[in-house]
Amino acid sequence: MNPLITVVTPSYNQAQFLEQTICSVLDQETPNLEYMVVDGGSKDGSLAIIQKYAGDLAWWVSEPDKGQGHAIQKGFNRAQGKYLAWLNSDDYYLPDALDSAIKTLEAHPEMGMVYGDVLAVDENGKTIRRLRYQPWDLKDLIQFNIIGQPSVVMRHAAYEQAGGISTQYQYLLDHHLWLRIAANTKIGYVPEVWSAARFHKAAKNKAHAAAFGEEANRIATWLSEDEKYVSLYIQYQKQIWAGAYRFGARYLSEGKQYRDALETYKKAWRFNPAVVLRDWKRVGVTLLGSLGMWK
Numbered sequence: 001m002n003p004l005i006t007v008v009t010p011s012y013n014q015a016q017f018l019e020q021t022i023c024s025v026l027d028q029e030t031p032n033l034e035y036m037v038v039d040g041g042s043k044d045g046s047l048a049i050i051q052k053y054a055g056d057l058a059w060w061v062s063e064p065d066k067g068q069g070h071a072i073q074k075g076f077n078r079a080q081g082k083y084l085a086w087l088n089s090d091d092y093y094l095p096d097a098l099d100s101a102i103k104t105l106e107a108h109p110e111m112g113m114v115y116g117d118v119l120a121v122d123e124n125g126k127t128i129r130r131l132r133y134q135p136w137d138l139k140d141l142i143q144f145n146i147i148g149q150p151s152v153v154m155r156h157a158a159y160e161q162a163g164g165i166s167t168q169y170q171y172l173l174d175h176h177l178w179l180r181i182a183a184n185t186k187i188g189y190v191p192e193v194w195s196a197a198r199f200h201k202a203a204k205n206k207a208h209a210a211a212f213g214e215e216a217n218r219i220a221t222w223l224s225e226d227e228k229y230v231s232l233y234i235q236y237q238k239q240i241w242a243g244a245y246r247f248g249a250r251y252l253s254e255g256k257q258y259r260d261a262l263e264t265y266k267k268a269w270r271f272n273p274a275v276v277l278r279d280w281k282r283v284g285v286t287l288l289g290s291l292g293m294w295k
Contacts, residue, residue: 002032003082003106006058006152008075011050012040013091017198018049020125025211026056029099034081035057036087038071048091050113069167084156090198091150094119097194101153110159112185113178116146116194128199135189135265140181141175142223142232143275144216144243149174150195158185171208172215179219183228209255213248213264219243242272246252246279252284255294258289 007025009020013285025035037050039062047062054060059078065071072086083102087093097116104114120128131148134140141147152174159165163182169176181187185243223229233240245268252261265283269276276283 002030003102004031004032004034004080005012005083005085005102006036006076006079006081007098008072008079008084008086008246009035009037009069009089010040010066010086011042011046011073012071013044013046014041014089015045015049016123017092018046019052020092021089022049022053024047024055024088024094027095028093029096030182031104033098034079036060036075036078038065038075039063040065040067040071044137050149055161060107063230066167069092069165069169069173072165072173073167076159079156082096082156083153084159085153086153087150087195091195093150093195094193097192098153100190100192101265103189105153105155108188110186111188111268112161113152113154114190115147115153116151116190116192119149119193120199121196122199125196125198130193132191132260133189133250137187138179139236141179141182142243143236143239144175144247145161146175146247147178148197150194150197152178152269153191154181155185156214161185169215169218171212172219176219179229180222209257210248210249210260212251213245216244218249239275242268242275244268245271246275249286250279250282253286253289256289256295258286258294261286262290 009021036058037060039046041062041064050060095236101114118131120131136145158181161184165173165177223233245264249264252264265276285294
């Protein structure tokens with residue numbers, strides 16, 4: 001029997017992208033799909049799009065909520081699937097993504113979560129670059145090696161064991177969840193492109209660039225305080241903080257806040273220069289930008 005997978009799309013005022021997102025889920029070849037759309041009370045035409053596909057949805061709602069994490073939580077609380085995933089309303093799956101993820105998890109019962117690569121695309125769907133990852137584990141994730149959320153599929157049991165998604169984070173709620181899953185079980189990487197993540201002016205990664213670094217610092221502090229991670233934190237403390245500041249600096253730089261990004265890269269350098277050197281191209285852009293030589 002084919003295992004059931006539940007996919008949840010949290011949605012809010014992204015009507016221009018939402019239909020492609022919904023269709024990319026419904027067009028997946030996986031034969032046993034439970035799909036839910038949890039809208040936060042959009043006023044931009046999203047509701048009409050959701051209603052258009054209502055007959056293909058296991059459940060949907062459009063009502064005010066407390067943010068992305070709350071919307072995902074509402075969907076997963078209803079989920080019946082053996083496997084879980086969420087796809088934001090401006091992202092989309094590539095063909096056969098879910099089938100590949102399910103086959104990997106079925107073949108590797110020791111894995112609580114699998115992930116593939118992600119295409120970064122612009123608002124028109126034009127590819128910017130491929131985000132390539134590596135076979136990481138908990139020690140890599142605590143150093144802020146970031147997995148692209150749209151290409152993640154997890155076991156329902158692993159999600160529950162980790163305590164579910166936290167509504168205390170708005171920008172790194174995915175990374176916070178992966179850390180908790182990786183603390184309990186193995187995670188697996190498949191070097192295939194499973195999804196596309198859209199980079200556009202209204203996206204959180206552009207509109208709220210500084211907030212990503214702030215949440216990375218919160219997570220680094222949490223790692224130092226939670227008994228499950230303390231021993232690793234002590235071992236990798238410099239790499240953790242260098243990774244958190246590097247992560248924040250990169251988002252600031254991509255948001256063209258070059259002076260703040262440069263100062264944040266300096267903080268990362270003080271903890272571990274090698275971590276910063278991994279970003280040497282972006283550091284160069286940031287330096288030029290801070291001097292008014294890059295737009």
